[in-house]
Amino acid sequence: MRLRIRLILVPIALFMNFVALGQEAERVSIALKDVSEGLVGYIGVAAQDMNTGKQVFLNGDEPFPMASTYKIAIAVTLLNKVESGELKLTDMIEVQDEEWVLSDIIASNFIHQGVSLSLANIMEVMITHSDNTATNVALRLAGGPDAVNKHVEQLGIKGMHIDRTTSDYSRDFYGQEPGRENMAEAIKNLSANPGLANDPQPEFEADAKDKSTPRAMLNLLTFIYEGKGMNKENTAFLLGVMSRTVTGAKRLRGLLPANTPVAHKTGTLGGISNDVGFITLPDGHSFAIVVFTRGSDTPLADRDRAIAEVSRTLYDYFLLMPD
Template sequence: MSKGLRSLATFSWRAAVWVTISVLAWAIAPAQSRTAAADPALARLEREIARLAEIAGGIVGVAALHLESGRRVSLNGGERFPMASTYKVPIAVQILTKVDRGELTLDHMVALEPTDLSPGSGTLSDLFNKPGVALSVRNLLELMLLISDNTATDVLLRLAGGAEAVTARMRELGIEGLRVDRPTKRVIADWIGIAEPAPWSLERFRELARAVAPQDRQAAARRFDADPRDTATPEAMVALLEQIYRGRALKRETTELLLDIMRRCRTGEARLKGMLPPGTEVAHKTGTIGGTTNDVGILVLPADAGHVAIAVFVKSSEKDIPTRERAIAEIARAIHDFFLFHPAPAQ
């Protein structure tokens, strides 16, 4: 049995629902529609997404675009959410833009200093915390996107020209609802409630974090969720994914490099990929901090049914991470099945 047929054979109970919806929608609106406002089937999908979002608690934002047909769905798609580590995608785009422009090479070696080490996810801060380490830009990119290494991210952000340069690149691409403002070390410090200005050594950071009282941490977390810095709307993130997919953000070689790394992402197996048919190709990036749990990426549908750019953001949730991840997985599966079993009507 071919890969496409095996994938088709794995569809869930939702598939039957979407097939029924497809027939009804064609009877009501035979012309192709792009949004739920004009397409009853897409409107039903949006209601299903809203129902599934309740699993996560907090506020959930979703945007999804079927890249071949232009059909899209959204839930709180214009609301800002903390990107957490999904902001590493726009950072990667800016780094690779500099490569495309001849301002940086992937083989350029970068020496890491003790003050470069950042807390949180990754391995560099734990395994290479002594002087004498140098890594290429390519290796830093892989660490940032594969295992979400925060030290690699902050080094790359500096090489990218800083947060302002990343945001400026987003504006060049016509993306307004996404901004990058701080290195990950500062993002985490603000979430914890560390007031002392950087720079810090990693040990000093940990000392400051331990000194923050629980009530101050809670207040800082509330401020963090309301902070416009380092946020994106789901629709803006999907717009960036679309620009990457269509080759508008980067040259062909760097586009292929970025998507290849994102396809090999080692985090978030229970999120976008969690309930998809085995073997489904997903180029994605996760993000997690406090009550925020995110995953964004591009799904490849089986049987040549196309590609879906998708962003699912959760913020201000008090549910545990596995529960939030289940909500993301359920939403991704609903979207996957809809676009697989509900092809666009002929014009």
């Protein structure tokens, strides 16, 4: 009951106060900072009601490491190539030996040469399981980081740039060479140091590469939702894939009412825990949400809780203040 009071009665009183004071967005930002205090190092938030256009920001123009949330930009660029006829979702794509890095689906389950997947399945596991080998393949097909950046710029989005493949991440963060022949060693090294993936690396986070502001990621999400640059079928395809994400169950989804539809993409690396996507309210309309964090030396469960608290606070806000 105490948890229910915190998550429902307190926000109702809080938001009624927002109305009286007429400073909704600013006070919601303060609430977001309060609910995440002590759980993460530094947090950035951007959100938008997809019906009204109402927005909320907390450190919205600060650059944050995207980690695996950058895979959304890759997916959008690939679907642009599908739109132009350069690629088809049914195209069979061979995974090249040098593209193998530690990943939950491909590298963990297919140990032999001769792996080919359709473009649709490459994108599926890249998003739903955050498969890094699939991401290497997808980025190659997209034309590399420069091609993704060019497409993002053509959409008019500023404040986001992609610089590395997941092979580069493997070298820069884990000190591990990519390639199918190196997977046994990579698995052994990670098993010997299980905390490596979630231990902060301040120098890595300070690197200017692969950064986005929450506002820039929010702009990308709104382009997806509104179907700009993609037809209805491809928009539905990407949103459908994002709705099947299995990572980060305790982040955006963590404190929402049961069976709330969420379409999202997580990112986790060192002191970075992120989650971005769309949440559907009971009346059927959605809001886009971006939660970026960095510099966290707290337990992963605390970081997840921070994202969940932000998500629930914004859920209540957009539900109770629809106009």
